[in-house]
Every structure is written in structure tokens, then in C-alpha cells.
Amino acid sequence: MDVTRRKIVQSLAAGVAAAVSGPTRAAFPSTIDDPPTNTSTVPQPIEGHLGADDPGPRNVILDRLNPDMLTPPPTDAGNMPNLKFSFSNVPMRLTEGGWARQVTQVDLPIATSIAGVDMRLKPGAIRELHWHPVAEWAYMLVGTAQVTCLDPQGRNFVGNVGVGDLWYFPPGYPHSIQALEEGCEFLLAFDSGNFS
Incomplete structure (x- = not known):
């Protein structure tokens, strides 16, 4: 099997694109300036038939920046420690x-x-x-x-x-x-x- 870095990167990019554009992913706005009251642009912890909406209060901008926290991938067992912390916090x-x-x-x-x-x-x-x-x-x-x-x-x-x-x-x-x-x-x- 001829595995190259280019093929690995192409496969990963295709997988990410499919995951983000899939029909069951939460809707995300094109900018973070959209008003949080617009329910069509507020990400929700819903994945297919799993989860439920989050009426708040909540930090919508932070949720938009961290979509996998709301709808974790199915392979996420939840035991990975946080590997990032924002200077803004x-x-x-x-x-x-x-x-x-x-x-x-x-x-x-x-x-x-x-x-x-x-x-x-x-x-x-x-x-x-x-x-x-x-x-x-x-x-x-x-x-x-x-x-x-x-x-x-x-x-x-x-x-x-x-x-x-x-x-x-x-x-x-x-x-x-x-x-x-x-x-x-x-x-x-x-x-x-x-x-x-």
C-alpha cells in the first residue's frame, strides 16, 4: 500500500469536510457577530436524535469556537484533558x-x-x-x-x-x-x- 503524507492529509481534509457539512451537525453562522437570539445560528448540543436544546444562559461565542464540546465526535470518550486555555479568560x-x-x-x-x-x-x-x-x-x-x-x-x-x-x-x-x-x-x- 502506497501511503504518502499527501494522501493522509487529503483523507483527513475530506473527513473533516464531510463531518462539518453533514446534515446532523449543529448549524454555525458565518461570523460570530450574529445575534445570539437568532436560533438558526446558535449552535445547540444536538446530534441527530441525541441531545436537546440549551436555552441558556450560556456563552454562545465560546460555543461557536468549540463546536466539538457541544456535539463531541462519537469516538470521544470524554477522558482527554483540556489542551487549550485562552489568554482572554x-x-x-x-x-x-x-x-x-x-x-x-x-x-x-x-x-x-x-x-x-x-x-x-x-x-x-x-x-x-x-x-x-x-x-x-x-x-x-x-x-x-x-x-x-x-x-x-x-x-x-x-x-x-x-x-x-x-x-x-x-x-x-x-x-x-x-x-x-x-x-x-x-x-x-x-x-x-x-x-x-
């Missing part, structure tokens, strides 16, 4: 220089080896020189920043990063991040689920 820490919000193992118990922070800095704002006992990876989402880092031998690094760029600071290395003209937003990942 955690409070922001507001400062004069911007904001930050984090997701740790407290929010997402499966995340034992990673914690994340979404951070925004205003133009010129700086995340002052600091260090921590865990490694830090980052991905730039918006704008530009200047990063600095010192190593144990006293050498320093200064560089500018922009959208799509990455950086890495090993555990214990002092570093800082300063937003440039237009400000910036970036995702940080730390190699400990409990790091805050």
Missing part, C-alpha cells in the same frame, strides 16, 4: 508601560512543563533588567523591541526584534526588553508550568 495586569496576562498550570493543569505570558509594551516602555530560574522563549506578534542579555562571562548582547522574530534567554541570564517607536506585543514561554 485570564485577568490582565495593567501597568503604566502596558499590560500582561499569563496562563500557568493553575489555569491549564495539563501544562506541567510550560507557562505562557502575552505582553504588550507601549512605545518606549521597558521590561526592566531581570532574570529568573527558568528559561524564556519569545515570539514577536506586533511592533519592534530592543532586547538585551548578559551572560555569566560578563558579555552582553543588544539586538532589535520585529514581527515573527524569536528570542531565547537561558535560566539565570539577566535580560531586558524595550519597545521601540510603535510599541510591541509578544508571547513568552517558560519551561515550568508553575512559573509566574
Whole structure:
């Protein structure tokens, strides 16, 4: 049997398309801006002859983003832990220089080896020189920043990063991040689920 990645991807795509377009799937609107009172666009926990409508109160936008929570596939035994948690579900820490919000193992118990922070800095704002006992990876989402880092031998690094760029600071290395003209937003990942 000649199995290729292309054939596997084509088969998966066809299966997903059939599952989503099947006649027994809940109806979903083309946008999340449709009013939740329109019963033709509100997804319901109904699959064929199984389930019943949910009159609410409920978070319709969240239901639209997670249709398999309302109508799980028949192969779902219900014992898979949650593998996602939205930054939109955690409070922001507001400062004069911007904001930050984090997701740790407290929010997402499966995340034992990673914690994340979404951070925004205003133009010129700086995340002052600091260090921590865990490694830090980052991905730039918006704008530009200047990063600095010192190593144990006293050498320093200064560089500018922009959208799509990455950086890495090993555990214990002092570093800082300063937003440039237009400000910036970036995702940080730390190699400990409990790091805050």
C-alpha cells in the first residue's frame, strides 16, 4: 500500500469536510457577530436524535469556537484533558508601560512543563533588567523591541526584534526588553508550568 503524507492529509481534509457539512451537525453562522437570539445560528448540543436544546444562559461565542464540546465526535470518550486555555479568560495586569496576562498550570493543569505570558509594551516602555530560574522563549506578534542579555562571562548582547522574530534567554541570564517607536506585543514561554 502506497501511503504518502499527501494522501493522509487529503483523507483527513475530506473527513473533516464531510463531518462539518453533514446534515446532523449543529448549524454555525458565518461570523460570530450574529445575534445570539437568532436560533438558526446558535449552535445547540444536538446530534441527530441525541441531545436537546440549551436555552441558556450560556456563552454562545465560546460555543461557536468549540463546536466539538457541544456535539463531541462519537469516538470521544470524554477522558482527554483540556489542551487549550485562552489568554482572554485570564485577568490582565495593567501597568503604566502596558499590560500582561499569563496562563500557568493553575489555569491549564495539563501544562506541567510550560507557562505562557502575552505582553504588550507601549512605545518606549521597558521590561526592566531581570532574570529568573527558568528559561524564556519569545515570539514577536506586533511592533519592534530592543532586547538585551548578559551572560555569566560578563558579555552582553543588544539586538532589535520585529514581527515573527524569536528570542531565547537561558535560566539565570539577566535580560531586558524595550519597545521601540510603535510599541510591541509578544508571547513568552517558560519551561515550568508553575512559573509566574
